[in-house]
Amino acid sequence: MESKTYDVAIIGAGVVGLLVAYELSKFDLSIAIVEREAEPGFGVSKGHAGVIHVVQPPFNSLKSILAIYGNRLYDKVSRELKVDMVRLPALLVARSRAQLALIPVIYAILKLVYGVRGFKVSIVTGEELRLLEPNIEGYAAVMVEGYSVIDSFELIYRLLDECRARGVDLLFNTEARGFRFEDDIIVIETSRGSIKARYVVNSAGLDSDILASKTGGSERIKTFLGVMLVFDTLQVKSIVAPLPSLRPAKTKGGGIIPTVWGNTIWGPSFTIVASREDRGVRAEDIIDVIRRFKELVKIKGRLIKAYSGIRPSTINGDFSISYSPLTKRIINLVGIESPGLTAAPAIALIVAKMLRDAGLKLVATRRAPHRTIHALSTRAKLALNPSDISGYDGVVICPCMRVSLADIIEAIKRGASTLDGIIFRTKLGMGSCQGQHCIGRAIVILQKLTGASPRSLTKNTSGSWLVEELRVDRVEE
Numbered sequence: 001m002e003s004k005t006y007d008v009a010i011i012g013a014g015v016v017g018l019l020v021a022y023e024l025s026k027f028d029l030s031i032a033i034v035e036r037e038a039e040p041g042f043g044v045s046k047g048h049a050g051v052i053h054v055v056q057p058p059f060n061s062l063k064s065i066l067a068i069y070g071n072r073l074y075d076k077v078s079r080e081l082k083v084d085m086v087r088l089p090a091l092l093v094a095r096s097r098a099q100l101a102l103i104p105v106i107y108a109i110l111k112l113v114y115g116v117r118g119f120k121v122s123i124v125t126g127e128e129l130r131l132l133e134p135n136i137e138g139y140a141a142v143m144v145e146g147y148s149v150i151d152s153f154e155l156i157y158r159l160l161d162e163c164r165a166r167g168v169d170l171l172f173n174t175e176a177r178g179f180r181f182e183d184d185i186i187v188i189e190t191s192r193g194s195i196k197a198r199y200v201v202n203s204a205g206l207d208s209d210i211l212a213s214k215t216g217g218s219e220r221i222k223t224f225l226g227v228m229l230v231f232d233t234l235q236v237k238s239i240v241a242p243l244p245s246l247r248p249a250k251t252k253g254g255g256i257i258p259t260v261w262g263n264t265i266w267g268p269s270f271t272i273v274a275s276r277e278d279r280g281v282r283a284e285d286i287i288d289v290i291r292r293f294k295e296l297v298k299i300k301g302r303l304i305k306a307y308s309g310i311r312p313s314t315i316n317g318d319f320s321i322s323y324s325p326l327t328k329r330i331i332n333l334v335g336i337e338s339p340g341l342t343a344a345p346a347i348a349l350i351v352a353k354m355l356r357d358a359g360l361k362l363v364a365t366r367r368a369p370h371r372t373i374h375a376l377s378t379r380a381k382l383a384l385n386p387s388d389i390s391g392y393d394g395v396v397i398c399p400c401m402r403v404s405l406a407d408i409i410e411a412i413k414r415g416a417s418t419l420d421g422i423i424f425r426t427k428l429g430m431g432s433c434q435g436q437h438c439i440g441r442a443i444v445i446l447q448k449l450t451g452a453s454p455r456s457l458t459k460n461t462s463g464s465w466l467v468e469e470l471r472v473d474r475v476e477e
């Protein structure tokens with residue numbers, strides 16, 4: 001590795017690390033992102049529900065305060081980065097006449113908690129509910145305004161493109177393992193040699209506690225699995241969930257969530273798991289989610305996928321954002337679980353302030369970033385008339401999500417080196433047939449364009465090999 005000393009090294013290219021880098025790249029600084037995987041967003045950030053939340057319990061926690069702050073920043077972030085985001089309300093629905101009695105109680109509680117924080121709360125009658133959400137079975141609802149759904153894949157890759165355009169060095173396949181100090185310089189020992197920086201931000205997601213402990217941090221992470229189900233149709237226009245029951249429930253939280261590109265997510269569930277690697281989707285988790293939401297939706301469409309993510313929670317359940325006990329030059333972001341996507345823009349501003357308080361000079365850069373021309377968003381692409389498309393744009397590889405050869409070439413040009421790198425950038429294989437027609441062709445295109453040996457291609461993380469042996473000459477193009 002070169003002996004350059006960066007002003008700031010950020011460990012972790014999840015949504016938090018990328019937003020920190022994006023915020024800092026507005027100043028005259030040299031910045032590196034150190035990421036152990038081949039691409040960004042392969043940690044906690046790939047397995048969430050894409051909701052920009054409002055208030056979170058416990059209501060005076062740091063994560064609730066930052067969720068509110070982050071929620072408000074997202075209009076600017078999505079506009080600046082041209083990421084698809086849709087503002088919508090959440091509806092807590094009474095499913096029986098007996099539950100109608102709960103409506104005024106829940107309304108009063110939510111008005112007290114959400115209303116004072118600027119989020120409008122109202123009661124929706126049965127008739128209004130049928131007009132708002134004709135596909136939902138219910139007698140009435142409490143509505144909370146101010147939520148959003150966002151194309152979080154687009155967010156990750158547009159942040160990556162912008163950071164690159166603003167001169168941030170992206171060091172992938174590089175695992176941070178420990179720290180040494182040379183006077184005012186922090187030397188990060190990595191799997192590929194050492195990296196020097198004056199300041200370090202540890203935003204390593206599930207492993208942030210391990211890195212924090214290398215310089216005296218004592219926070220520990222416990223892990224909760226969340227399973228989400230994807231349906232191939234748009235079932236709702238709002239986020240919909242059943243009214244909280246007064247009896248203890250087996251499942252916790254989650255909702256029926258429309259995606260910006262036109263399908264629906266149910267979940268997430270909430271299960272304690274012992275290991276950070278334990279991402280398996282179990283039958284009982286799927287049954288739990290189905291049991292929770294099935295009575296609410298009339299026409300469901302087809303269940304096409306179940307996926308999971310692991311929430312990295314601190315022992316007290318709140319975000320921990322602090323200087324390392326050894327030095328204010330290292331900031332540890334530990335336990336950034338849900339609503340971390342929502343809070344991320346606010347966390348980025350707080351980190352910038354903490355770095356300034358620790359002595360880093362933040363002078364607005366005069367360097368104009370290279371202009372980044374973003375590919376068409378999935379939503380815009382799905383709205384195109386197929387007869388208006390020509391050239392490689394007209395060579396459709398994934399018919400369900402209308403992903404063309406041109407989209408895949410563009411994704412590879414922008415750094416996709418794994419199958420998920422292509423999938424997350426283009427939504428290839430995310431439609432009804434779940435990749436039956438396109439995944440094989442995408443692997444061949446990836447192999448041909450990158451020149452990588454078939455055996456070295458991975459789905460995402462290192463070791464997730466795709467094929468034992470791929471005979472490109474036998475695949476019909």
Ligand SMILES: Cc1cc2nc3c(=O)[nH]c(=O)nc-3n(C[C@H](O)[C@H](O)[C@H](O)COP(=O)(O)OP(=O)(O)OC[C@H]3O[C@@H](n4cnc5c(N)ncnc54)[C@H](O)[C@@H]3O)c2cc1C
Pocket residue numbers: 011012013014015016017034035036037040041042043044045046047048049050051052053174175176177203204205206207208211225226227268308309310311312336337338339340341342343
């Ligand atoms: C089931 C589920 C549903 C969720 N739903 C929502 C939601 O709807 N709304 C919301 O606001 N939030 C939600 N969240 C929370 C949100 O996903 C996370 O808070 C957020 O993605 C955390 O991002 P991050 O950048 O901190 O972590 P990550 O995305 O995990 O990024 C950390 C990165 O650090 C890298 N790394 C780790 N160790 C090292 C090392 N030693 N060296 C180099 N790199 C390293 C990892 O590879 C990873 O890429 C959900 C979470 C889960 C699990």
